Amino acid sequence: MARKYIDNPNACSLVHTMNIIGNKWKPIILYLLSNGSMRFGMLNALIPTISKKVLTNQLKELENDGLLLRQSFAEIPPRVEYSLTEKAVGLLPVLKLLSDWANEAYPEMDFEQCRIIENGKKPAYNNVYKK
Amino acid sequence: MARKYIDNPNACSLVHTMNIIGNKWKPIILYLLSNGSMRFGMLNALIPTISKKVLTNQLKELENDGLLLRQSFAEIPPRVEYSLTEKAVGLLPVLKLLSDWANEAYPEMDFEQCRIIENGKKPAYNNVYKK
DNA sequence: GCCATTAGTTACTTTTTGGTTACCACTATT
């Protein structure tokens, strides 16, 4: 009885992807972790404008969606390392394409200026800095 | 003086892309329009769970970001056709990859069931329906 | 004269998201 509307076969997995990574912070977190595992404080330092609460929350969601591995070490002060799962690694090239697309589509925007974050919060451990 | 934090060169154009398409509705709108131009009411019918206010808003934002072309015809009742720009067309293959990724990464989810929308709102014009 | 039609808009409310500040556990160092 009910007639069927034309629909897009790709819509729903696309919605799912967007639910998982489609916000301000998550793609950045994934890209930062693409060089290897990183501690909570390090991520927080590299994304100085995110609040600790939100970062915690984003990391939890990414972990729940199977994109991050969280390793907690029984040390004082605590150490927690986050790293990408295989699932997440498979997404990196696509994130790269999204990034490339913006660079091509909006050449008038200077994305360069975002590359270096100065005067961010400094975690105490030393490997945070570049020479 | 200020030491520089390691940063990711891709982060900012990625953020920009996510600002433009990283939400629940916009990728769907783009994919629906990938088959050709479409009227407002048609889009609203194909995405029955979006409110008219939000759809209007999303379309406006996509237009402002150069992804959509809006053509308004001086007819009564009014007719407005939305279509993709070249910029948007360049994004489609990447959206497809995002969709493919979810299908592969989450095989346990049945994205199939989203394909057909039944009992949605029906606009009066006839070309809305599939045989 | 009334209703249907389309693409919205407006005013209002609700939900979601994000941010702020203070606090905790536990140890080493000063």
Next chain:
DNA sequence: AATAGTGGTAACCAAAAAGTAACTAATGGC
């Protein structure tokens, strides 16, 4: 005895996004 250091959590508040319902303009058809 106090402080620094890390990875959080809790309570609270502000802002942004989204939903709802009613309304509009202008015309054709009944």
